[in-house]
Amino acid sequence: MIKDKIIEILEKLPDEELENVYWAVKHIEKKYLFNWNLFGKGVKITNQFEESEKIVALWDATFAGHISEEIKNEINYNQFKWHIFSYKKQACLTEHAARSAFNTTNKNEVYVMNQNSPYITLLRNANEIIAEDFDNEQDVYIFDSSFTWTYVQTHESMCGPYFSRLNKKNSVSSI
Template sequence: MNVNTYRQEINQMIDSLPDEELGNVYGSIEFIHRKYLFKKNLLDKGVVILELFEEAQEIMDLWDRAFAKNMSNEIKEAIHYSQFKWHIFSYKKQKCLEKEEARNAFDALTKNELYVMYQNSPDVVFEYNNANDVVAADFDFEQDIYIFDKNFTWTYVHTHESMCGPFFYKIV
């Protein structure tokens, strides 16, 4: 199908929907548009994005071992770690920088190669190469995203809750 055919079919589908469904359509299109702009911004900065599927679980486990290694299973359960890993920061179980201090610390880093994972996407981890121009503001509309270096020495987390985070934690 060509672009004009897609547009015609999309318009026909929208025209056939009752008005009360248009909000759902708008929300879906807005989400797709926001994801497109997010990726386009990174690509415009020269970032090379790779999707890692086979290595995803191993990288996520390494994140756990690096940044939550001093957390007992009891503490993890009490703070609902399995729901959101970033609870180690919001529940003050891991000392970290927050808000603008976290953003500034992330922006000050040299970040040629990064891993990026999302709390609710356990099947894929992204590898960003040539990521030196990436800044905290690039992730402002992302939810429950974990950005960290390939040596697992620091992590930057942007949550879905405006009153929680962002967080920056560096292993000393």
Template structure:
């Protein structure tokens, strides 16, 4: 029934509007395929809203603690947290090395956040996740529950992906306030 309604509406639109419709549908389809792939791997997805700001702040403290407020302003950190990597303020693995490092990590449970979103997801039973599972996602941050590593995929084709692992020797402050 709904397909008939959609086809009817599409038939009413002029050709110049159909490209907008196509890209909207393409986006919805890519998101559907992404979630279906995760579910097929047995991943259980839970949305976290109440503690999201606490977790976002913890990400900042864990992975960008050494970046001064002045540097954050200079690199527009508030727009895109991943600028700490693209502006080389935080050393990390890049591109294929980042993908391999993420895929190799133990990932029983991970947090997943999107830039600017007021919520975070908890992915449980996520041991089968690999970097390719997130190739259609933009400005996504995946990190372990202990905040010891993060994998970041950006919307910029020339930036990232990035993988950063906290160096326990130099980031003892960050390690000291684990949740």
């Protein structure tokens, strides 16, 4: 049984390594519970490995394409893309207004992008997801497959969440 194998490994590790194991297991548990919640809402989850770079580039072009490289450097855009909202370089709703906008927006098919991950997740049949589903996530960007809006949950309690909807003239074609 797999639990017995894990226990066997744990018994061999020195105490100072057990904290690392604990946090790794907590991370796995968090991801499992997050996905379980989505599954309970009928959401179909697909990881997008091959198209991730293209999707990230389209998000950048759509929501930050009008911002110069100089300004991006000044606001540390490469560290946190959501700085375009916190530094007021892209129009957006914040806090409760952002959550409300996200909760009432059509979310049949959305992408989920994490700031520090090279992979994108596609959520289908996602209309039941709400802002509160992402409250324990950090630096996560949710956006529709047509790149007409984005919702961002940051790691900082005093920043965000943010919701931005583009008008038709600013949109970029989707994948």
